[in-house]
Amino acid sequence: MAEEKVPKCPVCGGIDLVKKKRGWTITTGVFGMNKMQYHCQSCGKKFMENKAVYE
Numbered sequence: 001m002a003e004e005k006v007p008k009c010p011v012c013g014g015i016d017l018v019k020k021k022r023g024w025t026i027t028t029g030v031f032g033m034n035k036m037q038y039h040c041q042s043c044g045k046k047f048m049e050n051k052a053v054y055e
């Protein structure tokens with residue numbers, strides 16, 4: 001049985017998340033630019049993939 005886990009926003013618990021590459025940023029330069037990042041559509045917070053809450 002496949003158990004599907006839905007990533008949730010660690011801030012508001014919302015599941016309306018957009019996943020995208022973090023890309024280049026002015027603060028970190030190219031470091032970690034290929035890491036995936038979530039953008040919560042509910043509260044507007046951005047967080048790294050490993051910060052998402054899976055339930």
Ligand SMILES: [Zn+2]
Pocket residue numbers: 009010011012013014040041042043044045
């Ligand atoms: Zn949120």
